[in-house]
Amino acid sequence: MAENVLVVHGGGPTAVINSSLYGVIEEARESGRIDKVYGAIGGSEGILRERFMDLLKFPEEKLKLLLETPATSIGSSRYALEQKDYEAMVDIFKKHEIQYVLLNGGNGTMDTCGRIYEACKGEGIRVVGIPKTIDNDIAITDHTPGYGSAxxxxxxxxxxxxxxxxxxxxxxxxxxxxxxxxxxxxxxxxxxxxxxxxxxxxxxxxxxxxxxxxxxxxxxxxxxxxxxxxxxxxxxxxxxxxxxxxxxxxxxxxxxxxxxxxxxxxxxxxxxxxxxxxxxxxxxxxxxxxPWQSPVDRDEAILAGREALKAAMEGKSGVMVGFIRDVEKEEAGGVYQMRVETIPIKEVMMYERTIxxxxxxxxxxxxxxxxxxxxxxxxxxxxxxxxxxxxxxxxx
Amino acid sequence: MAENVLVVHGGGPTAVINSSLYGVIEEARESGRIDKVYGAIGGSEGILRERFMDLLKFPEEKLKLLLETPATSIGSSRYALEQKDYEAMVDIFKKHEIQYVLLNGGNGTMDTCGRIYEACKGEGIRVVGIPKTIDNDIAITDHTPGYGSAxxxxxxxxxxxxxxxxxxxxxxxxxxxxxxxxxxxxxxxxxxxxxxxxxxxxxxxxxxxxxxxxxxxxxxxxxxxxxxxxxxxxxxxxxxxxxxxxxxxxxxxxxxxxxxxxxxxxxxxxxxxxxxxxxxxxxxxxxxxxPWQSPVDRDEAILAGREALKAAMEGKSGVMVGFIRDVEKEEAGGVYQMRVETIPIKEVMMYERTIxxxxxxxxxxxxxxxxxxxxxxxxxxxxxxxxxxxxxxxxx
The missing domain is CATH 3.40.50.460 (Phosphofructokinase domain)
Structure with a gap:
């Protein structure tokens, strides 16, 4: 059976969402395991309408444009999902031989991610969240891709x-x-x-x-x-x-x-x-x-995409990729200390992190x-x- | 007697006013004739208060920062000049051995430029305007430095x-x-x-x-x-x-x-x-x-500064540096056709050019x-x- 990935974008734009998408595609290519990296055209609504396009088939030259294209190249939506939609998705994923579903977005999208994870449990489909929001208001992760550029x-x-x-x-x-x-x-x-x-x-x-x-x-x-x-x-x-x-x-x-x-x-x-x-x-x-994109933010966005696919391929599901900082160690050594971890999606769902x-x-x-x-x-x-x-x- | 230049900034900021100032300084240095390039600190009010600083003494490394510093590094003012102020200026210029007065600004500043020129007539002081405005509303010149970047x-x-x-x-x-x-x-x-x-x-x-x-x-x-x-x-x-x-x-x-x-x-x-x-x-x-500065605009701003000083050193006064385009020739040859000319300041004073x-x-x-x-x-x-x-x- 083919191993296919589906990437879904939710919510509002940032300067580096497309960089995470680029990270997923590169990781898929390098893994040698993945047949197709589908983009859901038009967000979660794109899933239900089965608007999928394989992005692996595009030449690297074109894919590199993702790194400098703002907002989302595959589109997003504000469609309000209902319970029956989640159930329908499982069949759609199976039909298209999608084993890995990666949802990239903010708090609302992480909530959707958790619900899709619940619907996919026991079906052999792994669901992983990639954080993204200029607002930096997702829980537990030290910060979110998109914030550094904003x-x-x-x-x-x-x-x-x-x-x-x-x-x-x-x-x-x-x-x-x-x-x-x-x-x-x-x-x-x-x-x-x-x-x-x-x-x-x-x-x-x-x-x-x-x-x-x-x-x-x-x-x-x-x-x-x-x-x-x-x-x-x-x-x-x-x-x-x-x-x-x-x-x-x-x-x-x-x-x-x-x-x-x-x-x-x-x-x-x-x-x-x-x-x-x-x-x-x-x-x-x-x-x-x-022009004001933060190179650190962009690199981390790429990394978040890569790590999400890695986690899914390792069998993880119902998690979000998060950044963990050690600010004390940074202050002692003067060097930025960040590592990537997966966080149970339940711990981040719909919690708004303020200053x-x-x-x-x-x-x-x-x-x-x-x-x-x-x-x-x-x-x-x-x-x-x-x-x-x-x-x-x-x-x- | 020393040959000194005074540069005065008027009106609102652009991304390349300082580039024109840089052009004046470079031209002065290369000419081998100029002793001091004074900046009037705080615009026309800076003239009356004799707030002059020689910019030639700064190292090239520091002066290069002018090319990427927005607004005006020597300051501007909205001070409303009166007739007696123009008369006072002549004495101030003489006191500081200033032969060349370069006014960089928009329509209001070109009006001031014309009045200073009138006051300086017969005194051996040459007064030249350097156009500058994001609004691109100065007459006769095809466009103004500052506009390309905006x-x-x-x-x-x-x-x-x-x-x-x-x-x-x-x-x-x-x-x-x-x-x-x-x-x-x-x-x-x-x-x-x-x-x-x-x-x-x-x-x-x-x-x-x-x-x-x-x-x-x-x-x-x-x-x-x-x-x-x-x-x-x-x-x-x-x-x-x-x-x-x-x-x-x-x-x-x-x-x-x-x-x-x-x-x-x-x-x-x-x-x-x-x-x-x-x-x-x-x-x-x-x-x-x-980040959005137009390199063409910046180069032209430098050029306008250089040409203003050149014109003054050649004995011109009561003129503004202008850009003349040959759009017909451009369309035939596909190459931007621009040349610099001096325009009598009387022809541009206080006329607002619209689309x-x-x-x-x-x-x-x-x-x-x-x-x-x-x-x-x-x-x-x-x-x-x-x-x-x-x-x-x-x-x-």
Missing amino acids: ARYIAGTTAEVGVDVKSLPIHVCILEAMGRNAGWITAASALARKQPGDAPHLIYLPERPFHEDEFLEDVKRLYEEKGGVVVVVSEGLKNELGEPVVPPIFKTERATYYGDVGAFLAELVIRKLGIKARSEKPGICGRASI PASYINQRGNDVTDEFIRWCRPLIGPELRDFIDFKEEYEKR | ARYIAGTTAEVGVDVKSLPIHVCILEAMGRNAGWITAASALARKQPGDAPHLIYLPERPFHEDEFLEDVKRLYEEKGGVVVVVSEGLKNELGEPVVPPIFKTERATYYGDVGAFLAELVIRKLGIKARSEKPGICGRASI PASYINQRGNDVTDEFIRWCRPLIGPELRDFIDFKEEYEKR
């Missing part, structure tokens, strides 16, 4: 915006970062700093209730000191009641819509402090950015050095150096 | 966002581009396309009155066809009366504030069409982006091939290729 994007972009704002320091610039419930991306903006006083000057995370008065106080003080202030905020900032800080702008039958936090806070600065302000919201420009208290400063307007040490290796090489003759002039 | 940023980013939206095609994504009165940057998003059907699917420019009903009609049609739609809009869209399409959100004594056009249009799509929509506004992240009608399609929701041919050489090398297995699957 972190590098926000750090590099904040550094560039910082130079822009400093060159004509007459306003407050609010940069809105993705991550509705978890502030991992927003926090990574701190990696922009090379010297004391560098942007970002303030960081607000959804893990801490947002106090408008403290925010205005902080902004005013920094504006008086610097003239140009860069603030990075999470799109999901909430007040003490856990409600979004932006009042709802309108409702439809299905959902309530809120304005952009960045725009809201910029308006607040203008209105309440009389200081010029503007906001930027790169949004999905960030998660899709290939621990030790990574946030007391006032809740910045991150701690502990966070920076944790995050630093993930974004890859040092950001470029800039030259500031204004500063050289002041130093004379 | 164009490359929006083209590359639109291509990446296009892939993101296509991978899970369930919404309309509105990307807001800079350029309040001139749509040059917005238009350049069209360079993202490699194949028919690629993003951007719609482009709206401030040069054409925006019709809400036509916009909704276009979006609806494309959404039904594709599922995922990418629209690029200028931040300065206006209706038939010339008023911003976004209603004012509040007023202060000094100014009226409008919301973001992208957010406004996304809301319109949700409300009126019931289609999921979101907006992104990279804003100054775009003009400060070094000509021949660059906009009839319905006003896209650019023409003529625009694409004009813009293509400015953004530099081909954008990277992506791989789309969904498309390969459909093609089988």
